[in-house]
Structure formats: structure tokens, C-alpha cells
Amino acid sequence: MLTATWLEPIPGLWRDEAAHRYWLGDHLFPVSITGVLAHGLSETAKRAIEAKRPIWEPRGITVHAALERYSQARFLVGKSPADALLEAETVPGxxxxxxxILPLLQLPLWEEVQVIASERLGCCLTRNVAGAFDGAYVSPALSERQGQPVRVLYDLKTLSAHGRPYSTAAQLGGYMVLEASQGNHYELGQTIWSKPGEASCSTFYSREQCLSAWAAVWSSYCLSHRPF
Incomplete structure (x- = not known):
């Protein structure tokens, strides 16, 4: 398998988990990627999301934590898949x-790629925005096919049994912008879907699709919040 290096964290960047705010040293970022995306939602959509928060929030936090624990144990520490799975089971609740969790961690994807980041914090001082994305990997198969390393930035979404997938291109594009400001480039974006009893990966979004979708959302946000 292609050797890939785990990305180093950005020095001084941290997140206030309770407030969901990002800091770089003593600089507080006024908005996150998810905050920008929320600006584009209707009030009806926002109310619907908030009404179901007691359901999706603990589920999302726990499943994301399990994937992070698994990814770090397997791809950063170097534990076997079985031991990494046991590590994920230590997540509270x-x-x-x-x-x-189990179908997610048993996806064939993890046998085919080298994860290089999990729950990675990112920021862009020029745009004054920050955020955290769920992970990134290098695909040896795609890299060999294209003759150069292919890096994929991915986002994990949890759904109810009857939940339907949707586009996350704008969100992926936002994280690509943050990473580009740190010199990290991703060729593709992808969503990983987790439902009870099954997990799946979306088809790839091109870098251009992600950046275009993000640009539309960012422009709308700036017109409303940064008219200068």
C-alpha cells in the first residue's frame, strides 16, 4: 500500500466544544463552516432540524467519536483492524x-485506503472562518491509476432508518478551502453514510464541484454578514 503520512495538527488551533467556537491562539473565529451553511437554510428547515436535535445530536456525536477512535487506532497508532474495532467500543455510550457503528467500521473502504486525518481542525485567517472535517484518505488504487497521489476529503453523516442521502458538496468545498490555506490539496470529496444496519460511500465529488458549491454559499453569507 502507498505510504501516506498522518497530517500534523495546526499549532494553536482549538475548539471550545461546549460553545462550538474555534480559536487560533487568542483569535476567535466569528463563524464556522457549519455556521455559514446554516445561513442558507430557511427558518422552517432550521426549526425542523432543532426539533429533532435530541435524536440526531447524541447519535452523531457518538458515531463520529467511534470512527475517530477507530481511525486513529488503526491508521495513526498502527493497530490491527480487530484491535481498532475494540478501541472504538471504548467510546462512552x-x-x-x-x-x-459496526457497519461503518466494517466498510471495505478501510481495507482499500490509508487514512491521513480524522476529526481535523482547520482554519483560514484570510476568510476568518474555521471548522472541523471528519477525515481524509489517500487512495492507492486511484493514485496508481492517475499516476500521482489522490487525496479524498470525506464527511460522515448519520441517518435514521428512513433517512435519505443528500448533497454535501458545499460543506466538503468549505473544508477544502480551509485546507488549501494550509497547503493541503484534495482531488476529491466524498460522503460516508451511516444508517442502522448499513453504511455506504457516495460517489466522488470532484474538487471543482465542491469548490463551486461552497463559493455559492460563501458569497450569499458574505453579502448578508460582511457587506464591505
């Missing part, structure tokens, strides 16, 4: 969400 994981048991009610095992139907989401």
Missing part, C-alpha cells in the same frame, strides 16, 4: 448506536 456507544452501545445504543452499535447498529450504526
Amino acid at each position: 456507544h452501545h445504543p448506536y452499535r447498529d450504526w
Whole structure:
């Protein structure tokens, strides 16, 4: 398998988990990627999301934590897949969400790629925005096919049994912009979907699709919040 290096964290960048705010040293970022995306939602959509927060929030936090624990154990520390799976089971409160977690961690994808980041914090001082994305990997198969390393930035979404996939191109594009400001380039974006009893990967979004979708959202946000 192609050797890939785990990305180093950005020095001084941290997140206030309770407030969901990002800091670089003593600089507080006024908005996150998710905050920019929320600006484009209707009030009806926002109310619908908030009404179901008690359901999706603990599920999302727990499943994301399990994937982070697994990814770091397997791809950063170098544990076997079986041991990494055991490591993921140490996440507090994981048991009610095992139907989401186990299929996710047993995706064939993890046998085919080298993960280089998990729950990575990013920022851009020029745009004064920050955020955290779920992960990134290098694909040896795609890299060999294209004759150069192919890096994929991915986002994990959890759904109910009847939930439907949707486009995350704008969100992926926002994270690509943050990473580009740090010198990290991604050729593709992808969504990983986790539902009870199943997990799947979306088709790839091109870098251009992601950046175009993000540009539309960012422009709308700036017109409203930064008219200068």
C-alpha cells in the first residue's frame, strides 16, 4: 500500500466544544463552516432540524467519536483492524448506536485506503472562518491509476432508518478551502453514510464541484454578514 503520512495538527488551533467556537491562539473565529451553511437554510428547515436535535445530536456525536477512535487506532497508532474495532467500543455510550457503528467500521473502504486525518481542525485567517472535517484518505488504487497521489476529503453523516442521502458538496468545498490555506490539496470529496444496519460511500465529488458549491454559499453569507 502507498505510504501516506498522518497530517500534523495546526499549532494553536482549538475548539471550545461546549460553545462550538474555534480559536487560533487568542483569535476567535466569528463563524464556522457549519455556521455559514446554516445561513442558507430557511427558518422552517432550521426549526425542523432543532426539533429533532435530541435524536440526531447524541447519535452523531457518538458515531463520529467511534470512527475517530477507530481511525486513529488503526491508521495513526498502527493497530490491527480487530484491535481498532475494540478501541472504538471504548467510546462512552456507544452501545445504543452499535447498529450504526459496526457497519461503518466494517466498510471495505478501510481495507482499500490509508487514512491521513480524522476529526481535523482547520482554519483560514484570510476568510476568518474555521471548522472541523471528519477525515481524509489517500487512495492507492486511484493514485496508481492517475499516476500521482489522490487525496479524498470525506464527511460522515448519520441517518435514521428512513433517512435519505443528500448533497454535501458545499460543506466538503468549505473544508477544502480551509485546507488549501494550509497547503493541503484534495482531488476529491466524498460522503460516508451511516444508517442502522448499513453504511455506504457516495460517489466522488470532484474538487471543482465542491469548490463551486461552497463559493455559492460563501458569497450569499458574505453579502448578508460582511457587506464591505
